[in-house]
Amino acid sequence: MKGLQSGHISVLSTYLILVLGAVVMMIPFLWMVLSSFKEIDQIFTGSFLTLPTQWHWDNYIKAWKSAPFGRFFLNSFLMSIGTVVGQIITSSLAAYAFSWIEFRGKKVMFIAIVATTIIPFEATMIPSYLVIKELGWMNSYAGLIIPSICSVFGIFLLRQFFLTIPKDFMEAARMDGCSHLRILIQIILPLSGTVLATLSLFAFLGAWNSYLWPLLITNSADMRTVQIGLRYMVDKELGTQWPQLMAASTFIILPVMVVFMMAQKYFIRGVMHSGVK
Secondary structure, three states, rough: OOOHHHHHHHHHHHHHHHHHHHHHHHHHOOOOOOOOOOOHHOOOOOOOOOOOOOOOOHHHHHHHOOOOOOHHHHHHHHHHHHHHHHHHHHHHHHHHHHHOOOOOOOOHHHHHHHHHOOOOOOHHHHHHHHHHHHHHHOHHHHHHHHHHOOHHHHHHHHHHOOOOOHHHHHHHHHHHHOHHHHHHHHHHHHHHHHHHHHHHHHHHHHHHOHHHHHHHHHOHHHHOOOHHHHHEEOOOOOOHHHHHHHHHHHHHHHHHHHHHHHHHHHHHHHHHHHOOO
């Protein structure tokens, strides 16, 4: 009985800590949403979570009209979807090779690839920029998407999951004359739905929230993304338009929330099923 009671206390304590953590993490989001309905002089006065005295829905209209957000959303969606598709293709091919194909130096090469995760983006930013410039991909979708289609995290994640698939499947397929590409497409990938959804979610979030790279290689409003659009809320003479900035931040984050809610259960399963082997 004492063990059962201590078990209940432990579970309740865990849930209490998780709820408190969720509340703390929600505070900045709530402040952003509430601030998007306030006047600028109400945002930084009083308690930061107080309700607006008057709800200014027109802040969203002003924010949307302050920049070509329709075009920005299109560019961000194309960049994010292209990045997702690219990472799934390249990561699955590389992960299959590191999982099921024997070749000299495989372990050393895999360790070297994983070790590149310690290299910060700032160290490769200028070389990547120069390559994109020489290829003539400045201010283009190719320049936005192609540098992000290879993901070391994606290769590692898929490899760890591929190693959990029974080897008998591959051996039976090889005996039937299947090529490596056919095995990957017809056997491995259909069994990897959850981990592919996890990789897709990470790739989409990374591309959608990208700011520095799109800012670096685009120079016209036609190719800007939503994150760069937030800069339009900062006026050199009038200062930062905080209500409009919070409104723009709110409708920019909505697609991310929708994607996460749709892929949440697959994300959890994918993380659980792709543990280090």
